[in-house]
Amino acid sequence: MTVWSPNDDGFADLTSHDTFVQGAPHNTFARLRREDPVHWTDWDQGQGFWSITRHADITEMNRQPDVFSSARGIRMEDQTYEEYLARRTFQETDPPEHMQTRVKVARAFSKPVIAEYEQDIRDLCDEILDQALEAREFDATKAIARQLPMRMLGRILGTPEADLPWLVEKGDALIANTDPDFTDHVLDKMDTDAFRMMPFNSPAGAELYQYAKELMEHKARTGDTNGILNLILNPGRDGGVISETEFRNFFCLLVAAGNDTTRYSIAAGIQAMCHQPELLGQMQAGGDVWETAADEIIRWATPALYFRRTATQDVEVHGKTIRAGDKVLYWFASANRDETVFDDPFRVDLARSPNKHLSFGQGGPHICLGMWLARLEVRVLFEELSKRLTSIEPAGPHEFLRSNFVGGIKALPVRVTPA
Amino acid sequence: MKVTWKLPDGSEISADVAEGLSMMEAAVAQNVPGVVGECGGNLSCATCHVQVAEPWAARVGGPDDFEDAMLDTVEAARGPGSRLSCQIRASADLDGLVLIVPEA
Numbered sequence: 182m183t184v185w186s187p188n189d190d191g192f193a194d195l196t197s198h199d200t201f202v203q204g205a206p207h208n209t210f211a212r213l214r215r216e217d218p219v220h221w222t223d224w225d226q227g228q229g230f231w232s233i234t235r236h237a238d239i240t241e242m243n244r245q246p247d248v249f250s251s252a253r254g255i256r257m258e259d260q261t262y263e264e265y266l267a268r269r270t271f272q273e274t275d276p277p278e279h280m281q282t283r284v285k286v287a288r289a290f291s292k293p294v295i296a297e298y299e300q301d302i303r304d305l306c307d308e309i310l311d312q313a314l315e316a317r318e319f320d321a322t323k324a325i326a327r328q329l330p331m332r333m334l335g336r337i338l339g340t341p342e343a344d345l346p347w348l349v350e351k352g353d354a355l356i357a358n359t360d361p362d363f364t365d366h367v368l369d370k371m372d373t374d375a376f377r378m379m380p381f382n383s384p385a386g387a388e389l390y391q392y393a394k395e396l397m398e399h400k401a402r403t404g405d406t407n408g409i410l411n412l413i414l415n416p417g418r419d420g421g422v423i424s425e426t427e428f429r430n431f432f433c434l435l436v437a438a439g440n441d442t443t444r445y446s447i448a449a450g451i452q453a454m455c456h457q458p459e460l461l462g463q464m465q466a467g468g469d470v471w472e473t474a475a476d477e478i479i480r481w482a483t484p485a486l487y488f489r490r491t492a493t494q495d496v497e498v499h500g501k502t503i504r505a506g507d508k509v510l511y512w513f514a515s516a517n518r519d520e521t522v523f524d525d526p527f528r529v530d531l532a533r534s535p536n537k538h539l540s541f542g543q544g545g546p547h548i549c550l551g552m553w554l555a556r557l558e559v560r561v562l563f564e565e566l567s568k569r570l571t572s573i574e575p576a577g578p579h580e581f582l583r584s585n586f587v588g589g590i591k592a593l594p595v596r597v598t599p600a
Numbered sequence: 601m602k603v604t605w606k607l608p609d610g611s612e613i614s615a616d617v618a619e620g621l622s623m624m625e626a627a628v629a630q631n632v633p634g635v636v637g638e639c640g641g642n643l644s645c646a647t648c649h650v651q652v653a654e655p656w657a658a659r660v661g662g663p664d665d666f667e668d669a670m671l672d673t674v675e676a677a678r679g680p681g682s683r684l685s686c687q688i689r690a691s692a693d694l695d696g697l698v699l700i701v702p703e704a
Contacts (some may be wrong), residue, residue, distance in 0.1 A: 244640035276642065277666070283644060284669035291646065291673030418665050546642035 186422075186527065195232060196224050196257065197509075198359040198369060198583045205486060205588050210234050210515035219501040226369070227259040230489070230503070230508035234515035236522045236539065238498065240489070242511065243545035246275045249490035249509055256489055256586060257510065258368075267378040267426060270434045277545050281417040284429075286550065289337075294416050295553040298333070302558055305332050306565040307571060314320060314569055314599050318576045321593040325566070326447035329558055334439050337554075339408040340396060348392070352436040354385035360583040362591065380433040389436055390429035409435065442484040443555045445582075445589030446540075447562055449482030452590055453529040455575045463531050464567035472530040475559040480538030481529050486514040486588045514538045514588055571598040605632045608703035611700040616684070617690040623699060624686035626649035634701040641686035643667060648673040652681040652688075653698035660688055660697070676702035 193206030200206055213220050213234040220232040233239050241509035242249050252275045254260045265273065271282035288294060306329065331349045335342060357363035357383045358373075365372050366383055379386035397410060405411075413431055416422050423431070454460045463470055487510045492503045503509060516539045518526040523533070541549035549555065577594035603626060604614045617626040618621055627635035628646070636647035652660045659681065665704055667687050670676055685699065 240640070244642065246642070280643065280666045284666055287646070287670060287673045292675045293673075418669065541638070543638045544640035546639060546644045547641075548639040548644050552638075 195222055195585060196226070198585050201486070202583050203497035203512045203580050205483070207515075208519055209394060210512060210518060211520075214515060214519060219499045219503070221501070224257075227257070227507060230257060230510055231503055232487075232510050232512055233498075234512050236516040236519035236537070239511045239513070239516050239539060240544040241558055242498070242509070243542065246279075246546050248493055248496055250275050250493050251279075251488075253491035254489060254508075257487075259261070259508075259510070264377050268380050268430060270380075270427070270430045272434065272547060279546055280481050281419060281421065282413070282423070283550070285415060285417060286409060289412055290550050291363075292553045295557055298336070299557060299561060300556070301336060302333065302561045303565065305329055306562055310565055310569055314597060317598075318594065318596045321451045321595045322444070322448045322590055323592075325562070326444045326451065326593070329447065329562055330440050332598060333554065333558060334436065337409055337439070338435065339400070339405065342443050344392075348389075348436055349440055351385040351389050351392075352418070352433075352440045355381040355383050355389075355433060355580055356437040356441050356587055357584060357591075358383050359586070360591070362583075363490070381429055381437070386429070386433050389433050393429060393432040402437065427457060439551055439554075439585075441589060442549075443551075443558050445484040446479045446482040446555065446559050448590040448593050449484075450478035450559065450563055451566075451573070451595065452579060452593055453478065453481055453576060453597060454573050457529055458572070458574075460529060460531060461567055461570060461573065464563055467564075470531050471564060472562055473534050473536060474563060475556045476536045476538060477529060477531050477533045478559055478563065479540045479555065480517050480533075482588070483514045483517045483538075483540050484588055485540065485542070486584075486586055487512045488547070491566075511539075511542075513542065569600055571600050573597045601690050601692060601697065604696075604698045605630070605650070606698065606700045607633065607644040608701060613633070619690050619692065621690045622685070622686045623650065623688040623690070623697075626690065627685060627699075632701060634704060635685060637686055639686075643670055643684065643686065645648070646670045646673045646684060648685040649676060649678075649702060650683060650685045651679050651702055652683055653700050654681070656694070656697050657681045659694065663687065674699075675704045 187207035189206035191208045191212045193200045193209040218235045223229045251273055255273055271279055309328045331345050335345045354364040358368045361367050373382040376382050376384050404442045490509045492505055492507045494505050496503050520526055541552040574596050576596040579590045580592040582589045582591045601617055603617050604612050606612050613630055613632050615630045622641050624637040624641055628637050638647045639645035667684050671682050
């Protein structure tokens with residue numbers, strides 16, 4: 182059995198989605214951390230950009246949203262101001278505007294409120310795992326990892342169970358908009374200009390919006406005032422109400438971000454179990470390991486490979502001058518393998534503590550709203566999975582998503598022996 | 601200025617804190633358990649919750665609107681002196697400040 186290790190030549194093209202089909206180019210990130218921590222990339226499809234790859238630098242820059250703004254876009258691709266306004270969510274705002282939206286939903290995603298879902302999550306895991314493990318060989322991403330976040334999203338949004346596969350398909354079309362397995366409108370391979378005012382340049386954004394509108398109309402008719410979507414429609418502290426466009430974009434954000442990131446964390450955890458067989462025993466021994474395991478699995482996964490900022494002023498970092506208006510990418514995938522922060526970073530250590538990973542964008546105002554839910558889902562899923570297994574191993578090579586933005590194992594064939 | 605954190609187990613941690621530093625940054629530097637500060641002091645995670653001990657509450661002051669909303673998301677019970685410690689800056693007039701780290 183081979184442990185997965187990066188196989189890029191150290192000079193991978195970070196602009197190419199195809200690079201990431203082999204997994205994140207960690208040899209390249211390691212070289213950049215060592216030799217060129219503020220690295221410029223020219224790009225033939227847009228303005229070039231800076232890559233920040235060291236943990237310490239990302240941490241230092243991320244806490245300065247006034248210097249490195251989110252309010253010009255958060256992906257590598259350029260947007261016109263018009264497109265930005267049409268497509269932005271609160272991810273693409275800076276403090277204090279960012280807080281207007283965040284405080285509306287912060288309580289609903291807070292640790293104590295999310296903790297109340299634990300039994301629901303465990304019940305869902307029972308159903309999902311009982312069904313998945315009936316087959317001795319299966320695709321663990323499809324049968325397990327995809328299922329739990331999808332069904333929890335349904336609970337949180339208050340959507341009918343029957344609508345969930347459609348919703349997730351649309352969410353995938355948005356966020357995996359560079360992988361032909363997930364969308365007919367591959368971002369860098371065809372003209373998506375007709376959809377440039379839609380979230381993620383994707384027609385799925387319009388379909389999701391129509392769905393959200395109908396859902397809210399239905400809720401209004403039946404007097405259902407519960408749930409996240411109602412919270413976001415409430416007036417803010419400044420009395421402001423969000424526009425239809427903002428509502429559409431927020432809904433798309435929940436459907437997209439609330440789904441695939443946890444899915445790919447679970448998938449990466451299962452992949453780790455396949456390649457480090459000792460993990461199953463450590464999970465089964467239980468106890469304190471569950472205090473730390475979820476964060477280590479989420480570090481290992483790093484589903485959000487990077488987020489982009491834009492410099493608001495000229496600033497010098499490690500001898501390079503970042504000019505006002507320059508795009509700056511925080512490569513969380515690199516920071517989470519930074520050997521100056523993590524001992525043996527390419528090994529999953531379920532007891533790792535402290536674990537200052539940046540998978541949730543820690544250290545800045547845009548820290549993941551759903552992090553408590555993600556941690557809880559990951560912990561409970563692996564508690565339940567490990568109870569049910571005697572062994573798990575690969576049943577073939579796994580495949581990564583074609584995306585330099587979302588890192589994930591989209592196909593993970595495994596063979597299991599149930600306990 | 602000198603700050604003391606009182607922990608749920610009855611123990612205390614004291615430190616000299618440079619002016620201008622936030623109480624969250626100071627706590628993280630001192631490894632005060634229970635003060636995490638995951639969002640780097642940007643009022644977005646509510647993992648740096650403390651209660652300001654009397655008689656300091658009035659001098660430290662209360663939370664602003666956004667902080668007040670975020671205090672509704674904390675894990676430990678919210679009390680009258682509750683603050684997010686990333687929003688309290690070290691200054692000479694707070695010398696001797698006592699912060700209680702609530703039990704989660």
